[in-house]
Amino acid sequence: MPSVSMVVNGRQVSGEVEGRTLLVEFLREQLRMTGTHVGCDTSQCGACVVHVNGESVKSCSIFAMAASGAEVATIEGVANADGTLSVLQQAFQDHHGLQCGFCTPGMVMSAADLLKINPNPSETEVREWLEGNICRCTGYHNIVKAILSAAATLRGEAVAAE
Amino acid sequence: MYDFQYVKPANLYDAVAAMGSEDAQALSGGQTLTPTMKQRLAQPGTLVDLTGVPELKGIEVGPDSVTIKAATRHVEVERSAELRAAIPALVELASRIGDPQVRNRGTIGGSVANNDPSACYPAAVMALDGVVVTNNREISASDFFQGVYATALEENEIVTAVRFRRPDSASYQKFVQPASRFALTGVFLAKFGPEARVAVTGASENGVFRHAGLEQALSASFTAAAADPVAVSADGMIQDLHGTPAYRAHLIKVMTKRAVQACGG
């Protein structure tokens, strides 16, 4: 079997994979990093979103081999070094941006990519950006609020939690 | 999904050679091919990942034409300032494909090679008098697209670029099918001098096509009202749970009129 190596959340990792092994399978089944979820497996839901070389992508539609040599970031690497929640994660908690939590890793990784590209998004821009992230619980309103609030905090503005 | 051998050539020469092996298939962004392979609707023996080939990347804006190399991702088209200045309708089109994660991977070469009957780029290639460039020839849009998921590509042939003619003005109007995010019906209108070209995606059972009646009317008078008397037949339009043939035929005219207005007509 071919071997593949990449950097995941700053750590060099490698493993034996088949050609058909998806990046999400490599993360979940070989590295045992199960924070990245598989919702649909058909590229629709965004539960599997991770960053590859700094860009958000659906890890259910990339082969592990295609991420060879890449820098991959997953939800496991998002919290602060001391284990406290990052600003974005904390905002999801403060604004009730999750219920069952299944979509949340993908939502957070997708939103983190948006805030990197656009630190001051409008509500419409947030909603459009989340086109590929499906949530069956929240109705999206609180997710959008959480992301707008995190954006404001990250810009250094004072925000009141709800 | 059946297993396969994954190869990632570093130049076009090696990519063409790899495509010569038995049951080889090109992999670009994988946004269509990966789900297709999961459903076992494709089972290549070798998958040739084209995304590491430098000759297949980039955008070139010339005085009369624009060339987008095949492995250029939708996000790169969406963010190209040079292209926005040359053909803003193309940038708009790319920015509304799927979602950000699909645009971070999906490519123009994959889109035209796949020729999904509801995809956006084929309409642009038809309306902008485009040419599909491969590793051994150039194919005009009307010869390239040959019906639903069918193209003029030979087995093992690689799309290397798509070249568009620069119009005086152009607009892409997409009526989104909200579940798939593809076009329920989309119209790409381009104006070259007095000539109007109207390409329609998402509507016909035969895939992307140009509407002769609308083109004639708009070439004679470039106004939304000029489209009104044109008969748009529902014959051969797609019937599915999202819309009837008559609904799609109606949308063709509505989207065309919006495109004319967006072009200032």
Ligand SMILES: Cc1cc2nc3c(=O)[nH]c(=O)nc-3n(C[C@H](O)[C@H](O)[C@H](O)COP(=O)(O)OP(=O)(O)OC[C@H]3O[C@@H](n4cnc5c(N)ncnc54)[C@H](O)[C@@H]3O)c2cc1C
């Ligand atoms: C959720 C979702 C929403 C989408 N929404 C839209 C939309 O709104 N509009 C739209 O137009 N598309 C949409 N798409 C499709 C998207 O644009 C795909 O990226 C595109 O159809 C295929 O491009 P790809 O680079 O991913 O190709 P791949 O999936 O890698 O390949 C597709 C096919 O083309 C072949 N191929 C790829 N590159 C070449 C080449 N250079 N030469 C020869 N053959 C090649 C492959 O062998 C395969 O058969 C959507 C996809 C998803 C998953």
Ligand code: FES
């Ligand atoms: S599991 Fe990848 S998009 Fe749904």
Ligand code: FES
């Ligand atoms: S919180 Fe349950 S799917 Fe989003």
